Amino acid sequence: MTGSRIPDGNVTFLFTDMCGSTRMANALGDVYFERQVKTPHRDLLLNAVQDQQGHVLQDTGDGIFAVFHHPHQGLAAAVAIQKGLRDNPILVQIHNEKTGLEENKKIAVRIGIHRAEHHLVPTLHGETL
Secondary structure, eight states: OOSSOOOOEEEEEEEEEETTHHHHHHHHOHHHHIIIIIHHHHHHHHHHHHHTTOEEEEEOSSOEEEEESSHHHHHHHHHHHHHHHHHSOOEEEEEOTTTOOEEEEEOOEEEEEEEEEEOOEEETTEEEO
């Protein structure tokens, strides 16, 4: 979210990770993976966080680390991500070594939520966790 401060004090953290992303990127090639998988995945994550007034602290490439003022915001973002993947799945075509056939697979995303005390520490380069 832009234009507002990162929450401080008791906050809710949300972590996501795309399952098998390294293997997928190697199998599909960087250009296809970036355009057809990572970009729509990242858009879904960012929209879910922004819709709940959250802040992305780090984009890991195949996931995010975000923070929210309230637990219900982090939970609502997680649910929105899962519903988004259910309603508009991101499909990748993977070669099945056992059958020798190409298969369409939906990407899967792990999501973790944690509530904790958080304080920003001033540094020469700005604030940090």
